[in-house]
Amino acid sequence: METLKAQQKKKTAKTAMKITGAEAIIHCLLAEGVDLIYGYPGGAIMPVYDELYKFQDKLTHILTRHEQGATHAAQGYARVSGKVGVAMATSGPGATNLVTGLADAQIDSTPMVCITGQVPRHLLGSDAFQETDIVGISTPVTKWNYQITKASEIPEIIAKAFYIAKSGRPGPVLIDITKNAQFDELAFTYEKCTGVRSYTPFPKPEMSAIKAAAELINQAKRPYIVWGQGIILGEAEEELKALIEKTGIPAAWTIMGESAIPTSHPLNVGMVGMHGNYGPNVLTNECDLLLAIGMRFDDRVTGSLDTYAKQAKVVHFEIDPAEIDKNVKADVAVLGDAKETLQLLLPLVNTNSHEAWHNEFKAKDKIEFDTVIKNDIHPQKDGLTMGEVIEEINIASKNKAVIVTDVGQHQMIACRYAKFEQTKSNITSGGLGTMGFALPAAIGAKMGAMDREVVAIIGDGGYQMTIQELGVIFQHQVPVKIVVLNNDHLGMVRQWQELFFERRYASTVMVNPDFVKIAEGYHIEANRVSERKDLKQAVQKMIASDKPYFLEVKVEKEDNVFPMIPSGASVSDILLK
Amino acid sequence: MEKKWFTISVYAENNVGLLNRISGIFLKRHINIESLNVSKSEIEHVSKFTIVVNTTEDWTRKIVGQIEKQVEVIKAFYHTDDETIYQESALFKIDSALLFDERQIQNIIKESNSQIVTVSRDFFVLAKTGRRHEIDEMHNALEPYGILQFVRSGRIAVTKEAMPITEILENAIK
Numbered sequence: 001m002e003t004l005k006a007q008q009k010k011k012t013a014k015t016a017m018k019i020t021g022a023e024a025i026i027h028c029l030l031a032e033g034v035d036l037i038y039g040y041p042g043g044a045i046m047p048v049y050d051e052l053y054k055f056q057d058k059l060t061h062i063l064t065r066h067e068q069g070a071t072h073a074a075q076g077y078a079r080v081s082g083k084v085g086v087a088m089a090t091s092g093p094g095a096t097n098l099v100t101g102l103a104d105a106q107i108d109s110t111p112m113v114c115i116t117g118q119v120p121r122h123l124l125g126s127d128a129f130q131e132t133d134i135v136g137i138s139t140p141v142t143k144w145n146y147q148i149t150k151a152s153e154i155p156e157i158i159a160k161a162f163y164i165a166k167s168g169r170p171g172p173v174l175i176d177i178t179k180n181a182q183f184d185e186l187a188f189t190y191e192k193c194t195g196v197r198s199y200t201p202f203p204k205p206e207m208s209a210i211k212a213a214a215e216l217i218n219q220a221k222r223p224y225i226v227w228g229q230g231i232i233l234g235e236a237e238e239e240l241k242a243l244i245e246k247t248g249i250p251a252a253w254t255i256m257g258e259s260a261i262p263t264s265h266p267l268n269v270g271m272v273g274m275h276g277n278y279g280p281n282v283l284t285n286e287c288d289l290l291l292a293i294g295m296r297f298d299d300r301v302t303g304s305l306d307t308y309a310k311q312a313k314v315v316h317f318e319i320d321p322a323e324i325d326k327n328v329k330a331d332v333a334v335l336g337d338a339k340e341t342l343q344l345l346l347p348l349v350n351t352n353s354h355e356a357w358h359n360e361f362k363a364k365d366k367i368e369f370d371t372v373i374k375n376d377i378h379p380q381k382d383g384l385t386m387g388e389v390i391e392e393i394n395i396a397s398k399n400k401a402v403i404v405t406d407v408g409q410h411q412m413i414a415c416r417y418a419k420f421e422q423t424k425s426n427i428t429s430g431g432l433g434t435m436g437f438a439l440p441a442a443i444g445a446k447m448g449a450m451d452r453e454v455v456a457i458i459g460d461g462g463y464q465m466t467i468q469e470l471g472v473i474f475q476h477q478v479p480v481k482i483v484v485l486n487n488d489h490l491g492m493v494r495q496w497q498e499l500f501f502e503r504r505y506a507s508t509v510m511v512n513p514d515f516v517k518i519a520e521g522y523h524i525e526a527n528r529v530s531e532r533k534d535l536k537q538a539v540q541k542m543i544a545s546d547k548p549y550f551l552e553v554k555v556e557k558e559d560n561v562f563p564m565i566p567s568g569a570s571v572s573d574i575l576l577k
Numbered sequence: 578m579e580k581k582w583f584t585i586s587v588y589a590e591n592n593v594g595l596l597n598r599i600s601g602i603f604l605k606r607h608i609n610i611e612s613l614n615v616s617k618s619e620i621e622h623v624s625k626f627t628i629v630v631n632t633t634e635d636w637t638r639k640i641v642g643q644i645e646k647q648v649e650v651i652k653a654f655y656h657t658d659d660e661t662i663y664q665e666s667a668l669f670k671i672d673s674a675l676l677f678d679e680r681q682i683q684n685i686i687k688e689s690n691s692q693i694v695t696v697s698r699d700f701f702v703l704a705k706t707g708r709r710h711e712i713d714e715m716h717n718a719l720e721p722y723g724i725l726q727f728v729r730s731g732r733i734a735v736t737k738e739a740m741p742i743t744e745i746l747e748n749a750i751k
């Protein structure tokens with residue numbers, strides 16, 4: 001044994017190349033299967049950019065127009081592909097510009113590795129030019145972070161970064177690398193990380209919990225499933241589908257879980273939360289068993305916790321033990337990866353159909369259709385609604401598009417009305433609600449799924465937060481379709497002002513530029529629609545294009561999104577108008 | 578729920594950034610750290626944070642969950658005072674003249690079971706180890722005579738129940 005180990009050591013010592021830290025970073029990325037990164041250069045990361053230049057045939061670097069754009073592009077890429085997204089930036093302002101994207105990825109559990117340059121080790125703590133303590137700043141918004149100050153640390157730390165970002169409940173990792181560590185040489189060998197002793201990616205499922213869950217399911221008269229992104233992250237779509245088909249349990253989704261089960265599936269009853277569907281919200285308080293699968297009871301989902309599902313037994317399927325009993329107390333907690341736990345659960349549950357219970361959802365659906373949906377999708381008034389635009393996109397894309405949304409009214413409308421057949425198709429900023437997310441995220445989504453149609457749906461406000469990323473779309477001819485639903489307002493905030501602040505529209509009226517001209521300035525084909533008669537054809541034309549395309553739709557200025565659970569109210573008290 | 582004293586014990590890999598990560602968890606929830614002590618533990622390369630909070634058990638449990646979730650944390654526990662053996666230490670620096678001028682000072686030293694660490698012409702230093710209230714009592718007794726400097730350490734604690742950290746680490750490596 002000893003000699004074998006010694007031999008192996010000798011062998012690796014022989015194959016270890018002496019290279020610079022900067023080159024080692026590239027080799028690490030290649031070893032992790034990375035072929036695409038987003039970023040922005042600057043002084044403290046220049047040695048790495050120099051290597052990127054040499055390796056450009058193996059590793060594509062996309063120069064976003066702002067580091068925030070790099071993070072959202074990496075997120076979009078990660079969310080459609082399931083792979084780790086990578087963003088890179090220089091020290092100081094480059095690094096601080098990553099913070100919003102890190103926070104977004106942290107709260108939405110998106111696997112991402114950010115690499116930042118840092119001033120040389122001997123200048124750390126001296127307030128050197130472009131020195132910021134990015135490790136300190138990013139600590140609350142990363143799953144893990146680390147500062148490398150020696151070249152020899154690079155392979156092990158980068159391997160660990162990818163492992164941590166992707167495993168268990170995914171999240172963002174930031175690695176800060178001082179400039180001396182980029183310049184210095186090391187003997188390079190690379191081994192993928194397969195474990196970190198202090199870190200358990202996910203707990204092993206306990207059969208007793210699964211049996212207890214099955215028992216409750218088999219006894220329940222009005223069982224109800226709410227699933228979240230855990231299904232998508234855990235690639236448990238088939239298992240969830242099998243479970244609902246066998247048990248006949250109606251199942252609703254959080255916006256992060258949308259698209260895991262096709263919209264048209266008869267057991268998919270719709271969206272929960274503040275602007276979710278009527279039945280799924282109201283009946284949360286009328287079920288006798290709530291099965292929460294891969295979701296974390298965000299306050300935008302639950303409304304007031306004091307009145308949330310109090311009548312029901314709660315079974316929480318969850319990968320992260322810290323989520324158990326955090327917001328809603330679970331009668332049974334099934335810890336583990338959803339794919340594994342659902343597989344174990346399936347043989348233990350009885351076949352059922354719960355028809356009467358389903359009919360209650362259908363009755364509520366009819367109420368919602370008559371009071372809300374009909375007017376959203378087939379409006380009688382002159383002005384265009386956001387809902388009818390989404391419906392036209394559904395039709396033109398045959399429900400096959402990846403829909404990337406920004407934040408606001410258009411986001412809620414898109415999540416409500418977009419139809420999906422395939423998983424990983426709804427990319428949105430859920431937990432953080434980051435305006436400016438959609439345009440760069442759509443770039444990443446398209447590059448992560450080149451075979452798919454990617455449509456970004458953005459408000460006129462959020463669009464102008466990252467509009468400069470049109471430069472990337474133009475330069476690299478990324479064929480995303482950009483739809484700006486222009487209501488000349490910060491619509492969602494205006495809606496709250498109308499409902500809760502007596503229409504005092506403080507700073508929510510937008511005086512907008514000519515968006516078509518701006519797109520054309522970037523040599524992107526562009527069109528504007530302001531009348532219903534032109535809508536269908538304009539959307540069809542956009543979808544038919546195989547190039548980047550911009551479509552502005554002038555929608556009604558003061559429409560509101562309903563249903564709505566006013567913040568702090570109960571899911572039962574959802575307003576239909 | 579009623580507020581109580583809880584001792585949170587965190588076993589973690591030695592890492593420069595970890596203290597920042599852990600303190601952020603308390604900061605975010607406006608929970609004051611009443612005392613904090615970091616030291617090595619019984620296991621090589623594993624450090625132990627001992628954190629005392631005064632809050633509800635529900636909050637304590639949630640915080641411990643968040644702490645344990647950090648990549649470098651091996652395991653975190655919380656215990657009530659009854660479940661631990663705990664101590665704090667304090668140092669009192671006092672004017673040497675008082676040793677001779679105030680007879681009562683000698684009695685306080687004796688009764689408090691404290692040790693004289695050093696004596697010089699100008700001052701002497703008393704060390705006291707014990708429960709928080711014992712240190713407080715001694716402080717109260719000395720205060721009228723004048724304390725030149727006072728410092729108290731964070732709580733250190735060991736639990737009555739076993740802490741299976743070595744097992745956890747061995748299982749993690751498998």
Ligand SMILES: Cc1ncc(C[n+]2csc(CCOP(=O)(O)OP(=O)(O)O)c2C)c(N)n1
Pocket residue numbers: 406407408409410411433434435436458459460461462463485487489490491492493
């Ligand atoms: C970065 C950021 N700043 C502020 C907000 C608060 N906010 C939420 S929705 C919204 C209005 C969005 O307006 P717009 O992009 O035009 O979309 P609409 O609601 O009109 O569809 C604002 C300001 C936010 N979510 N993100």
